[in-house]
Amino acid sequence: xxxxxxxxxxxxxxxxxxxxxxxxxxxxxxxxxxxxxxxxxxxxxxxxxxxxxxxxxxxxxxxxxxxxxxxxxxxxxxxxxxxxxxxxxxxxxxxxxxxxxxxxxxxxxxxxxxxxxxxxxxxxxxxxxxxxxxxxxxxxxxxxxxxxxxxxxxxxxxxxx
Amino acid sequence: xxxxxxxxxxxxxxxxxxxxxxxxxxxxxxxxxxxxxxxxxxxxxxxxxxxxxxxxxxxxxxxxxxxxxxxxxxxxxxxxxxxxxxxxxxxxxxxxxxxxxxxxxxxxxx
Amino acid sequence: xxxxxxxxxxxxxxxxxxxxxxxxxxxxxxxxxxxxxxxxxxxxxxxxxxxxxxxxxxxxxxxxxxxxxxxxxxxxxxxxxxxxxxxxxxxxxxxxxxxxxxxxxxxxxxxxxxxxxxxxxxxxxxxxxxxxxxxxxxxxxxxxxxxxxxxxxxxxxxxxxxxxxxxxxxxxxxxxxxxxxxxxxxxxxxxxxxxxxxxxxxxxxxxxxxxxxxxxxxxxxxxxxxxxxxxxxxxxxxxxxxxxxxxxxxxxxxxxxxxxxxxxxxxxxxxxxxxxxxxxxxxxxxxx
Numbered sequence: 407x408x409x410x411x412x413x414x415x416x417x418x419x420x421x422x423x424x425x426x427x428x429x430x431x432x433x434x435x436x437x438x439x440x441x442x443x444x445x446x447x448x449x450x451x452x453x454x455x456x457x458x459x460x461x462x463x464x465x466x467x468x469x470x471x472x473x474x475x476x477x478x479x480x481x482x483x484x485x486x487x488x489x490x491x492x493x494x495x496x497x498x499x500x501x502x503x504x505x506x507x508x509x510x511x512x513x514x515x516x517x518x519x520x521x522x523x524x525x526x527x528x529x530x531x532x533x534x535x536x537x538x539x540x541x542x543x544x545x546x547x548x549x550x551x552x553x554x555x556x557x558x559x560x561x562x563x564x565x566x567x
Numbered sequence: 568x569x570x571x572x573x574x575x576x577x578x579x580x581x582x583x584x585x586x587x588x589x590x591x592x593x594x595x596x597x598x599x600x601x602x603x604x605x606x607x608x609x610x611x612x613x614x615x616x617x618x619x620x621x622x623x624x625x626x627x628x629x630x631x632x633x634x635x636x637x638x639x640x641x642x643x644x645x646x647x648x649x650x651x652x653x654x655x656x657x658x659x660x661x662x663x664x665x666x667x668x669x670x671x672x673x674x675x676x677x
Numbered sequence: 678x679x680x681x682x683x684x685x686x687x688x689x690x691x692x693x694x695x696x697x698x699x700x701x702x703x704x705x706x707x708x709x710x711x712x713x714x715x716x717x718x719x720x721x722x723x724x725x726x727x728x729x730x731x732x733x734x735x736x737x738x739x740x741x742x743x744x745x746x747x748x749x750x751x752x753x754x755x756x757x758x759x760x761x762x763x764x765x766x767x768x769x770x771x772x773x774x775x776x777x778x779x780x781x782x783x784x785x786x787x788x789x790x791x792x793x794x795x796x797x798x799x800x801x802x803x804x805x806x807x808x809x810x811x812x813x814x815x816x817x818x819x820x821x822x823x824x825x826x827x828x829x830x831x832x833x834x835x836x837x838x839x840x841x842x843x844x845x846x847x848x849x850x851x852x853x854x855x856x857x858x859x860x861x862x863x864x865x866x867x868x869x870x871x872x873x874x875x876x877x878x879x880x881x882x883x884x885x886x887x888x889x890x891x892x893x894x895x896x897x898x899x900x901x902x903x904x905x906x907x908x909x910x911x912x913x914x915x916x917x918x919x920x921x922x923x924x925x926x927x928x929x930x931x932x933x934x935x936x937x938x939x940x941x942x943x944x945x946x947x948x949x950x951x952x953x954x955x956x957x958x959x960x961x962x963x964x965x
Contacts, residue, residue, distance in 0.1 A: 474734045478965035479903035482639045484738050506637055510602070514637040517646070522629040524587045524649035529741065531639040533600070561885045569747035569823075571909055577742070593742040597909040640907055641744045 451507045451541065458503070458513075462551055464543060469554035471542045480534045480560035487542040489526035489552070493519075499526035501545040507555075508538025534560050569595050572668035576658060582650045584676040590622075591645045594660055594668065600636040617642060619661040624674070625654035650676040710854065711861045714872050718880030718890050726880060727887055735963055745830070745901035745961025748823075748913040752831025755824060762811030767802075767828070770809060775835045782833040783841045783958050786947045788849035795852050795943035798832060799825045799915070820937040826915055830899045833960045841896055841958050843951040856948025859941055866928035871949075895946075895953040897962025904965065913961055916949070917942050 455464070472486035483506075491499050498521045504514040514532045526544070534540070541555040573595040579588050594617070601614035620632040630646055648656070653676060659669040718726075756767045756775060771777045782798055789796035796804075799820055806812040818825035845853040860871045872891075874883060879890035898916040906912040917937050924934050935941040 474732055476731060478731060478734055481907055482738075482903045484734060484741075486645075509637050511635060511637070513635045515635060516633040517644075518631040518633075519646070520627075520629050522624060522627065522649055523647050525647035527645075527647055529643075529645035531643045531738070533598075533637045533639055569744075569751055569910060573747055575742070575746060575750075591742050593744060593747070595744070595747055595909055640909060641747075641912065643738075643742045645741065 447510070449511050451505060451512045451539075454505065454512045455543070459543075459545075459551060462549075464551040464553045466553060468552040469542050469544050471540065471554045471556050473540050473556050473558050476559045476561065477534060480536070482531050483534050483540070483558055483560075484529065484531050485540055485542075486529040487527065487544075489544045491526055491544065491546060491552070493521050493524050493526055495521045496547075498547050499544055500547045502526070502528055503543040503545070504530065504532060505541040505543070506532055506534045506538060507541060508534060508536040508560075510535065512541075534558060536560055571596055572660070572666060574658065574660070574668060574670035576656070576670055576672045578656065578672055578674060582674065582676045584651060586650050586676065587647050588650050588674075589645055590648050590656065591643070592658055593641060593643050595641055596660070596662065598636065598638055598640045598642060602636075615662060615664055617660045617662045620644070621659045622646070623655075623657040623659070624648060625652060648674070650674050652676070711857050713857075713861070714877040716876050716890060717878060720890055720892050723880045723890055723893070727889075730887065735965060739963035743901055743961055743963045744906060745899070745913040745963065748827050748899070748901075749830050749834055749961060751823070752827035752829070752834075755828050756831050760810055760812055761806060763809065765810045767805070767810075775832065778832055778835045780836050780839050782836040783839050784843065786943060786950060787844055788847070788852060790848070794940060795849075795856075795947045797917075797938070797943055797946055799829050800938065802828055802832065821915065821918055823911065826899050826913065829915065830913065830961055833899070833958065837959055838957050840955045841950065841953045843947065843954055845947075845951045845954075849947065852944050852947055853951060855940075856944035856946070856951075859945045860948050864924060864927050864929050869927045871923070871945075891949070891952040892956060893953070895950040896956045896958050897960055897964070899960060900962030900964050902964045916946055920945060920949075 468489050468491050470488040470490075472488070473483065477483045485504060487502055487504065489499050489502070493499060499519055502517045502519065504517075505512040506514050515530060517528050517530075519526065519528075532540070537557065537559045539555040539557050541553060543551060543553045545551055575593045577591040579586075582588055596617055597615055598617065599612050599615040601611060603612050604610065605612050614636060616634065616636050617638070618634050620630075620634065621628060622630040629648065632644070634642070652674075654674060655671045656674050657669060657671040659667065661667045753774075756771075757773075759766045759769075768775070785798040785801065786795045788794070792800075799818070802825065803817045807814055807817060818828075863870050874888045875891040875894060879888050881888055895916060898919070899913050900919075901913045902919075905914060920942060921934055921937075925931070
């Protein structure tokens with residue numbers, strides 16, 4: 407009896423498998439098999455940084471990055487970036503860059519400051535495609551670069567409050 | 568109703584001259600990525616996002632931003648400002664489809 | 678043939694036990710009404726546990742900038758806008774900036790004698806517009822649409838910080854009990870009910886979802902939700918919209934999800950809101 411059921415189950419899998427592979431080979435549904443974002447390529451964070459800063463060295467430090475460990479929702483991830491670098495008239499944080507490394511295009515935003523801002527801190531909310539690093543790069547008016555990065559876990563689904 | 572381009576800017580109520588104040592701004596905008604499909608038609612929804620933000624304090628351009636598609640829908644931004652003069656604070660948003668939106672609040676340090 | 682017989686033999690006790698258990702369940706229902714679950718988690722404990730995992734991300738975002746505030750502003754505008762044949766606005770009777778409406782919204786939904794049922798705040802607003810402002814009935818704001826949600830939000834915001842105080846006794850008790858029945862009524866493909874997540878297993882995980890206990894469900898509507906926030910406009914919606922979402926998540930097919938303002942929805946709103954009694958109301962909420 408049991409043997410019978412086992413056999414028939416195996417037979418079923420074989421049959422469906424055959425149908426599946428037939429469909430696959432015939433290419434009857436090519437649209438379904440293509441990745442959704444086929445048109446756009448993932449830009450690597452290294453390339454994105456190189457495009458913006460060339461081969462300039464990016465040092466670690468002077469950048470504080472406040473992000474959630476697990477995002478409540480990947481479409482709205484709060485990011486706060488603070489730097490302890492001076493904001494004087496002749497030496498200030500000129501640009502703060504935000505990157506989300508898992509996005510097709512990691513570039514999120516560039517915030518250009520002046521000494522009138524007086525405090526090198528910004529906060530915004532960003533979209534994250536998947537679990538990845540959020541990276542902040544700070545560029546001073548003298549051309550020095552500093553960075554920090556933190557991983558944010560992005561989960562999908564659930565029902566929410 | 569809360570249509571695209573509606574802006575809300577918050578600055579603290581009582582400001583002393585020379586205070587460094589937080590400025591919080593929100594704007595209603597879909598920030599379409601161009602990667603999302605219309606649930607009904609199955610077509611990609613074209614990109615529609617704010618890519619340029621400028622902040623004027625009086626006549627000075629104090630902060631300017633470039634945004635990509637990955638800034639969240641209904642964007643939110645906080646930055647700081649040294650309130651050393653009584654002047655209007657104007658924030659201008661421009662999107663990739665030519666939409667331009669702006670709002671002004673008065674900064675009045677005592 | 679032999680196979681069939683064996684199968685039948687195997688299945689018989691199963692069928693028997695099924696029929697007997699439904700029969701006994703029916704009896705229990707008739708005798709005791711709804712069998713309530715024991716609340717699994719203390720509200721304060723839940724909030725602590727939640728913060729351990731997610732920090733104060735949502736709270737911070739709510740304080741910094743809640744897109745629901747745009748809808749609130751819309752509501753304020755509409756409240757002061759003249760409409761209907763009487764040439765009045767809401768403010769004509771209820772005062773500039775709703776001065777006379779402070780503390781009113783926390784009593785809704787409530788039993789209404791004319792309706793012989795539960796009256797929700799949006800229904801009250803529409804009734805008021807029709808009777809006192811002379812707005813034609815066919816121009817009544819449809820539940821779930823931007824206008825009524827905005828005005829509901831504004832009127833509720835006038836009572837922010839005040840404890841929710843929904844009456845469940847007297848004539849309301851019948852509808853409260855009916856709402857409870859809905860809250861405990863099994864739905865959908867998985868045979869779930871509301872109470873399972875929000876009472877019996879509250880404070881535990883359903884997949885990655887940290888299930889909030891019943892008292893935390895109703896003190897913040899209409900709310901901005903991140904999930905709805907993917908669209909620029911209708912990101913701030915009402916409690917009945919949320920009910921629909923929940924019921925859908927329970928795998929009830931679209932055509933069987935109860936409509937807005939049906940008896941089912943209104944009784945459920947009364948019951949769920951009453952669970953938040955004594956908690957301070959704060960709208961617009963900010964949820965994930």
